Amino acid sequence: MTDFPEGAPCWADAMFNDVEGAKAFYGDVLGWTFGEASTEFGNYTQAFSDGKAVAAVVPPMPGGEDMPSAWCLYLASSDVAATAEKVKAAGGNLLMEPMQVGTFGSMALAQEPSGAIFGIWQPGDHKGFEKMGENGSYAWAEVFTREPDKADAFLKKVFPYQAQTMEPGDDPETAGMDFKVFSVGDKGNPVLGRMKMGEEFPPEVPSYIQLYFTVPDCDAAVEKAKARGGMLHFGPMDSPFGRFAALADPQGAAFAVIDMSKTVGEMPQMSDA
Incomplete structure (x- = not known):
């Protein structure tokens, strides 16, 4: 079971060509601080508010430099592979097939039929937002x-x-x-x-x-x-x-x-x- 109910928003991240610029912007506007970049996972960098994980920023994957920057919301799943099959059966598209992210969890990227993109997250060590509905989160x-x-x-x-x-x-x-x-x-x-x-x-x-x-x-x-x-x-x-x-x-x-x-x-x- 997940700590977030099935379908509940549980995490958010965004891809930026200028990660340092993004960190400066959100650090000022939302009061975030940032952890060390995880080189093993494409320099994925978590953002914190009052020491609690609230989001992440990451540079583009090779070849993705022309992709527009956008925030991605992840919805919780107890079985990412099963949710991915439901996405396809309901007329959506899978932009990224389910994949394991180390011990942190498993993810997929999907697009609903009218075009909005979202993520699916099955937690492992990384459960998701450590605070919600409070300043900076x-x-x-x-x-x-x-x-x-x-x-x-x-x-x-x-x-x-x-x-x-x-x-x-x-x-x-x-x-x-x-x-x-x-x-x-x-x-x-x-x-x-x-x-x-x-x-x-x-x-x-x-x-x-x-x-x-x-x-x-x-x-x-x-x-x-x-x-x-x-x-x-x-x-x-x-x-x-x-x-x-x-x-x-x-x-x-x-x-x-x-x-x-x-x-x-x-x-x-x-x-x-």
Whole structure:
């Protein structure tokens, strides 16, 4: 058994041509420190917040220098090979077949039918996030897609998710929003969101998974990111979940920051999907 429920986000990493630049950027914006590069595993370098592992950065594999930088979310699996077969049976693609990573665990990379890429992680010695939902650590993730029906059907076939739809309510900010929440175990344990991409997204932007990292001050984090060469895509904006903003780092990897201590408005109503 894993320490994370099947299908729950359990780890995140990103590939950067300029790893030292990425370390400087995220060290400033999120307060991360970094361990020694693991030369045995392609100079994979873990990031820490208050001494706890929260993510990792790595240079491209040989031949992958032209790949765009992007954060990759890993979903927990008790059997990566079985999950990989479910991915294929549900219409997804395997970008990397299941492989053993030393004693740390086993992984695969997959793409859901509408295009968003994610990882699958079966833990060994490396269980995953050592803290979540605290400053400097992973908080939440959402699948952004133009084909929500494809993504929804796939996710429910591959992982034991329960789905609920967020009711848009009377707020003009959420009018017409198509948003689902996936939970594991029961509806009281939400682990992943799914947002339909609208016309505000340029057509060349593919489906992707947006990772949210917790910060003590959203506005301050945005200013640090911009000062370091990052780009603000959206926000800062208040919500019942916290004050958040969507950004890209100087190498183009998209991410979001959220201050969960500043909540505004009532929690939205959810209905079974």
